[in-house]
Amino acid sequence: MAGSEAALGRTERQVVACVRCPRLVAWRREAARQAPARFAGEEYWARPLPGFGDPAARLYVLGLAPAAHGGNRTGRSFTGDASGDWLIRAMHRTGYANRPVSLHRGDGLRLTGAWIASAVRCAPPENRPTSAERDNCLPYMTAELDALKDVTVILTLGAFAWNAACLQAAVSPRPAFRHAAEFRRPDGRVQLGCYHPSRQNTATGRLTEPMLEAVFHRARHLTAPPPG
Numbered sequence: 001m002a003g004s005e006a007a008l009g010r011t012e013r014q015v016v017a018c019v020r021c022p023r024l025v026a027w028r029r030e031a032a033r034q035a036p037a038r039f040a041g042e043e044y045w046a047r048p049l050p051g052f053g054d055p056a057a058r059l060y061v062l063g064l065a066p067a068a069h070g071g072n073r074t075g076r077s078f079t080g081d082a083s084g085d086w087l088i089r090a091m092h093r094t095g096y097a098n099r100p101v102s103l104h105r106g107d108g109l110r111l112t113g114a115w116i117a118s119a120v121r122c123a124p125p126e127n128r129p130t131s132a133e134r135d136n137c138l139p140y141m142t143a144e145l146d147a148l149k150d151v152t153v154i155l156t157l158g159a160f161a162w163n164a165a166c167l168q169a170a171v172s173p174r175p176a177f178r179h180a181a182e183f184r185r186p187d188g189r190v191q192l193g194c195y196h197p198s199r200q201n202t203a204t205g206r207l208t209e210p211m212l213e214a215v216f217h218r219a220r221h222l223t224a225p226p227p228g
Helices: 002-016 022-033 082-093 131-147 159-168 199-203 209-223
Strands: 059-063 114-118 153-157 182-184 190-194
Touching: 002 131, 059 082, 059 131, 059 159, 059 209, 082 199, 082 209, 114 131, 131 159, 153 159, 153 209, 159 190, 190 209
Parallel strands: 059 114, 059 153, 153 190
Antiparallel strands: 182 190
């Protein structure tokens, strides 16, 4: 475990210092300068976001990218925005999180058996990273998965994360994304698909809380150690 934590620490420092994508560097800073009134006066993180969670995780949860006024503000993925509210609530109900809310980095949230990361580590304009920006971030996902040796399931939130995870594992041909899709990757891990808990999906009913929880229950079943 000590080796895994050291490797994760190295990757975290590399991620936070990253300036590979000039467009994203400019946007994350611009978002902080033009904070909406409800966040006026807050000091924004405005840097890339490393993954976080349990170094002994068996489940790796991969999102799209930080929100401009969510993770880019708070310094932790799925923290301080509506998507994070949905995700962490579902993870709490399925035993992966010790509390049902994710407000800020010092809020006491702890994950057990799970790690959360994003395919792109900086907030992108209009939540739309480019393929080149995705490719620049892929080595960070690989480094985390290399360190998280107990991970057996990768749960991807949305088609962008699904495709990024397929690319990271050199999956060809790439299975089509759909909610609750699953397949076994070349590295032996199972990849699950889930609609992203974005406002667009949750407000329209495309993704409901029971649907989201069902995917985490499936992940829980798949990550359970073999009996005996």
